Amino acid sequence: MILLFVSLFSFSVNSNAKSITLGWAAWDPANALQELTKEFTAETGIDVNFEFVPWPNFADRMLNELNNKGKTFDLLIGDSQWIGAGAVYGHYVKLNDFFDKEGISMNDFSPATVYAYSTWPKGSENYYALPAMGDALAWAYRKDWFDRPELKSEFKKKHGYDLGVPTNWNQLHDMCSFFQGREIDGQKRYGAAINTERGSEGITMGVTAAMYAWGMEYENPNKPYDMEGYFNSPQAVEAVEFYRKLYEDCAPPGHSDAYMVANLDAYKSGQVAFQMNWYAFWPGVSKEDKDGRVSGFFANPSQNVSAATLGGQGISVVKYSDKQDLALEYIKWFARPDVQQKWWDLGGYSCHNDVLNAPSFPTSTVYAQGFLDSMGIVKDFWQEPTFVELMLPMQEAIHDYVVNGKGTAKGALDKIIEEWVEVFEADGKL
Amino acid sequence: MKVKKKFKGLSDKAVGWLFIGPSVLLLLAINIYPLVYAIKMSFTNFYANKIGRVPEFVGLKNYIKVLNKEAIWEKMQVTASFMFWTLLLQAIIGLGLALLLNRKFKGNELLTTLIVLPMMLSPAVVGVFWTYLYNPQVGLFNYVVNFFYDFGSFDMIGSSMLAPWSIVIVDTWMWTPFTMLICLAGLRSVPNYLYEAAEVDRANKWQQFIYITLPSVLPFLLLALLFRGIENFKMFDMVVELTSGGPGSATELASINLKREAFEKWKTGYSSAFAVILFVTIFGFGNVYVKVMNKIKER
Known part of the structure; x- marks a missing residue:
């Protein structure tokens, strides 16, 4: 009672x-x-x-x-x-x-x-x-490592330009692979913690950072939902191939299903020289710089165009x-x-x-x-009401190609378009 | 007085219905109705997230689509392979452990308790902590394997070749104790006089195992495998936490795919058809299996 x-x-x-x-x-x-x-x-x-x-x-x-x-x-x-x-x-x-x-x-x-x-x-x-x-999706890097004279001179000797903030994805790859497997302060280090997560949106957010920079468009600007030749354009294919190369050459071992927290952990534990992540995390990363770690930050590098994945x-x-x-x-x-x-x-x-x-x-x-730079160049995934239906096939196909090493980049993008056409048809858009 | 008369008037049958009525209603509400509703939905193009859109009847279109989709058959293959290896390993190891624990030795009870522990954990928790154990840099699994033979660093979850084995190993680790317990119950029900008679007939240990132990324990083992088979056919949580169905779709079991189609892509009609197909499959296999099991018991 x-x-x-x-x-x-x-x-x-x-x-x-x-x-x-x-x-x-x-x-x-x-x-x-x-x-x-x-x-x-x-x-x-x-x-x-x-x-x-x-x-x-x-x-x-x-x-x-x-x-x-x-x-x-x-x-x-x-x-x-x-x-x-x-x-x-x-x-x-x-x-x-x-x-x-x-x-x-x-x-x-x-x-x-x-x-x-x-x-x-x-x-x-x-x-x-x-x-x-x-x-927006951006990058953090170990500025303290970049500032070491011996590493700077070795990098310059190898690549012919200064170790610093990469201005394009090729430079990013050069720098990431430079650190891959390198011993620094008695510990083995790796290149970059990039998005590879399979379950929600991780790998899509990561790979699109490259695809946008290569100039990928989702659809024909003059004919909505016409994706053939745009989403699977040669530039888009090259970007996806590049992302796989970045994963194979520069990711730490076991980084096969990683997104925000896993990237942060890999970076904070001193495993990697670079991490891909959202700006939202930079205040925390910056505040938690300790034991000699100094973090630098930069917007998504350009390749053919300047672009960044929107968050x-x-x-x-x-x-x-x-x-x-x-x-x-x-x-x-x-x-x-x-x-x-x-x-x-x-x-x-x-x-x-x-x-x-x-x-x-x-x-x-x-x-x-x-x-500020990033917010001026952001691009987003489909914002359609059916965005989850559109996200899932991309997650599967890209993960299958990048992490699983199955098939080709063109095949993965073609498969995604096939699924997207089905989604847009069911939604009455096509 | 009147009440008493009424009460007297209730037949045994009516009282029976009174008792089972609530259960029957509950069963109808939470089992039968959803099943019938799902079957109905499977003939429509219903999308549960598209509010206000009236579903249209599409006949067998969803069933044809499911059965013709290559990706679905890939998921079914992954599921079949997962079931085959987990059931095989759990049968062999479970029976072996049961035979071991059926002997009297010091620490038997403690060992039984320790072996049974994994079964008591939540599958989601198991999935999460095995991701740490499988970590190629800091995980114990790599360390233990490399202790016996130096394979170098390998990624159980990130490799399409190893990932299917990663889920088989975890499921076997977790559920072998279940098979073991059922087999142990079977072993303890074998009367001792059978072994005494066999010894009188000069049967050796191997013959005793083949002609007494195995036939006695087989119905128990088959029952355990039936339960495990049904459970593994709908396995979801552990695998999602461990691999998310990846890399790519290397460990995407049918149930994971069904959840994604139904509750992420919201293809309700299509996924209802897929669910009905899975239901019929497991129901059909289950029936055949039970018949075979009964025949073995009769022998």
């Missing part, structure tokens, strides 16, 4: 309290957001509960929740590729009226991030999210939430320039122009300039 009373009482207390739940991935920026949000609670009295899901399960967990019209989350910081599904299937609240009412202008945010994280259809003025976390997310209000008004209040607060500045200071990547265009921004951290 007492238990029943207590549980009824606590239920009524909870249901009366002003609180919302925000869902995101479990990683460093989420902790920064949690810290930042304390100010929101202090200002408004609205408690914010956080549910952070580990990256490998993030998409599964969140998309299942949305598809089931779940009410767990009031706010969701969802991947850029979800925006199509969020809009088309009605999972996200359209924010145009709210933005107009509150005087929030999308012109105040970096255009690349607005395009990628907020709009559907792409390039339209229909907004389903506020750009929350700018991100990052927008914050959306879930349509099935019963507390949309409180969730919108949070977005209103988060869009404020002063909050955006604090967001950057705490380690989040603000997309607000006031923060990005401040004269002090490029020198505010060692990776700030790289971030």
